[in-house]
Amino acid sequence: MGKQKKKGQSGQAKNYITRTQAVRKLQISLPDFRRLCIFKGIYPREPRNLKKASKSATHSTTFYYTKDIQYLLHEPLLGKFREQKALEKKIARSLGRNEVQDAVRLEKHGMPKIKLDHIVRERYPTFVDALRDLDDALSLLFLFANLPSTTEVPAKVISRCQRLCHEFEHYLIATNSLRKSFLSIKGIYYQATIQGQDIMWLVPYKFVQRVTQDVDYRIMGTFVEFYCTLLGFVNYKLYTSIGLVYPPKFDTASDERGAELAAFTLEGRQVAGSIAQTEEQQTITNGHAQNGNTEAMQAQIDKIAEDTPAEEDAKQDEQADDQPETEAIDTFTPAVPEGDTLPQLDLTSDEAARLFSNLTFFISREAPRHPMEFLLRAFGCKRVGWDKVLGEGAFTHDETDARITHQIVDRPAPTQPLPTFQGQESATDQTLQVVKPGFIMPGRIYIQPQWIWDCVNEGKLLPTNVYAPGETLPPHLSPWIKPTSGQYDPRATLEEQEAEGEADAAADEQVEEDETPEDVDENDSEDEASEEAVEFDEEIDAGGMDVAGSDDDSEDEAGIEDDTFAGFADDAALEESDVDEEAEHQKELEAEAAGRPVKSIVKGSDKNTKAIKARKIERAKKNEEVERQKMMMSNKKRKLFEKMEHSNNKRDVNAEKLRGKRRKLEKTGRR
Structure with a gap:
């Protein structure tokens, strides 16, 4: 007979330990225990069964792995925590004896330093x-x-x-x-x-x-x-x-x-290693070296430059021209338009360094300076200036500097050109020319801050006219989320995203919304009267008034069900169209007599309604086909398909709502 296991000494009861037990085992305070666990990367764990881990455990009990706590027993920081605790007792004892100088000395020089x-x-x-x-x-x-x-x-x-x-x-x-x-x-x-x-x-x-x-x-x-x-x-x-x-x-x-x-x-x-490092050191400090190189350092740089003959440089350049470029990133294009597109690689460091390298920026004082300076310099810009109020370190504080190519502003669009200043070229930091609000510098491009972020995410310089001051900015979207098929894409036009006939249906709804309440009431009453007249004529053509429960009705219904000849459907449709045309003509005459505007899109609306009916019929056929295919599926596959269908329909409805909002905004903007 094997050795019998005692309850509470194996399994989860042995693998887990509560926080109170861990603190007692380590003999430290609870704040020190939390601090030690953060330093070591030890986090609470949740056992599968609380009662098996501990009999007295509740849902608020915190558990740790027993091996993690045993691992902490050999931590050198435990000795530092105990030394701090002993020193705190000495400081408290000194303060109790009114020995303030001893307490200050102990706290300043005796406190052990913790290194991680x-x-x-x-x-x-x-x-x-x-x-x-x-x-x-x-x-x-x-x-x-x-x-x-x-x-x-x-x-x-x-x-x-x-x-x-x-x-x-x-x-x-x-x-x-x-x-x-x-x-x-x-x-x-x-x-x-x-x-x-x-x-x-x-x-x-x-x-x-x-x-x-x-x-x-x-x-x-x-x-x-x-x-x-x-x-x-x-x-x-x-x-x-x-x-x-x-x-x-x-x-x-x-x-x-x-x-x-x-x-x-x-x-x-190492200065003697290469000249590129020294050049990088000078360009890192915003276009000018802050402290400059020492004389000995500059002498070594000149000596290295002289030792390298110009002929070898020319030969290396010719060899580099002859060799094909292999550092460029390959772009993967799908062989079939319907095929999956492979993920493209990001920018290289060389391409990022050339993005803003040929431009000189000036940051106005209303724009956030630090993030824009960091972005511009990280993408190759060596010359960034800003207003003197924003701090030191700028390439120039003179807003009228002729070397500035782009100015970042976050204010209404300036409309007046800046008058010429005398002595502008010899202006120094002490006599800076200040551009008043509402004036612009000729030959300079004014942009809003979003242009920098969009250029960085696209990897190229975007047109600046869209980001001019006072212009409505394009949507700023996350670069880590790519639009998928079926979702709303703010960057694409409505024509590229709309389903077939969606714009016509929206136009019909807009026409109905534009009608005044009086017109709607009058038109409704007229439509009801015309519908009653049409129904009355149909009843007369059918042979009199219909009586509920009569034998003639049952015979007619049975005859209709048995006879499948559809030759009279076209005649009925023609009659309905004639009646509709007469009713529409009557509405136009009444609108002219009352002085109301006459609708000019009656024929177009008829075409739209016919197209909508055709699409509904086609959609119904597709739904029938889908239902027929679902009957052939197993229960598991059918449920999975229904979930996918529900999520796709929900996505389509949300996308249609967003497109409708955009359509209304564009129409109001045009007006």
Whole structure:
């Protein structure tokens, strides 16, 4: 006989442990336990059967894996937490004895520092794993970078988040790794491709944030502490992979004056390696080097340039011209129009670097400066200027600079040309020419901010006349959602999406809605009178008044059912058409006598009604065919088909409603 198992010592009771038991086993407080679980990436688990996991468990009981808690027993941070707890007791004892200086000394010099480097290496064995988990880290750090400093969120944490986020943005600018962006209600979405990994994060708008008390900032602060360490590791790896020094030089005074990205200066690790790195260092700082190269560095660069003969460069250029281009991305086109289209690859870094490379932008002070500067510089623009009120670091603060090709404005359309200024060419930062509202600079293109985002998502420069100030902007759609067949597509025209006869039916409905109530009442009474007259004539033609329950009716009905000859149907249709024409002619005469406008689309409406009837008949035939095929299906397949049919009908109805709204908006716009 085998050993009998005791209840509660195997199975789920052994695999799961409650939070209270875990805290007692680790001998730490509940806040420290939460903090340790966040650092180590350990989350609560839900057993299949609560009573098997614990007899006294309820639905509010929190369970963890027993192996995870045993794994925490050997964590070095447990010793740090215990040292902090012992130090807090000493500080409290000193304050109780009124020894304030000793308490300050203990808190300043005796508090153990917690480092999370070993946890980052444990959770992310490879660099690709860290990149895959970077979405939430960037979203939370960008959120804290825009928060105001409070007692729950100190200014030191905010400045650290801002610095790490700006360093990451500088890497994207240097490598042209940014691919897409989208303006939403929550904020601005960005997507970058780094070493083959797509990373998407959300940046909130820079509005005045209200810090509420509903959020537990201690838990969020724990996540921020870990994510700051993670992003520091990632930034170091990214900078060193392209030959840049990390951390980059940071000018605190310039950052306090609103420089933001311009407060950083990127430097290469090896100057003698290549001249391209030094050129990149100069172009990264918005069109001009901030601090410049030293004399020794410049001498090494000149020496390398002289050692390279011009003949070798010419030979290399000729060989490059002879070789076919292999770096271009292949475009896959379907062999059959009805075939599936293969997904196309995104832009390369070279194409992204050339998008805005030949343009010079000026950002007006009403437009959001930082996201637009980041997008423009990430896609190759080296010269971005803005108003002096927005901060330092601009290519130019002079709005009348002749080198500016595009100006981004978010105000009503300027209509008056700017008068010429004397001494405009020699204007300096101290004597800037200010363009008054309502004036425009000749030879410059004025656009709204959405043009930048749409150009980035499309991968090409779009026409600027659609995005001119005062124009109705085209729909700004998410670049990650592609329109499918049957859904409403705001980019396509109504003619491309409408079903057959949908526009005619909508026109008939619009005509009925445009009629005045008086006309409707009069027309209804006239229609009723004409219908009664027609019915009376038909009864007379049939041989007198109909009497319910008579024998003649049953004989006539039986005769009609038996006889299938359809030769008189055309005559009946002709009679009906003649009666309709007479009634319509009578309506026209009465409308002229009463002074009402005469309808001019009577014939067209007749054609539309005939077409609608034909489509209804065809639709009925299709439905009959579908019902016949459904009878041949099994129950499982028929239910699945009905679900698909229901979802498709729901999608079609929603798309038709959206098309109807757009049709009304276009008509009101034309008027």
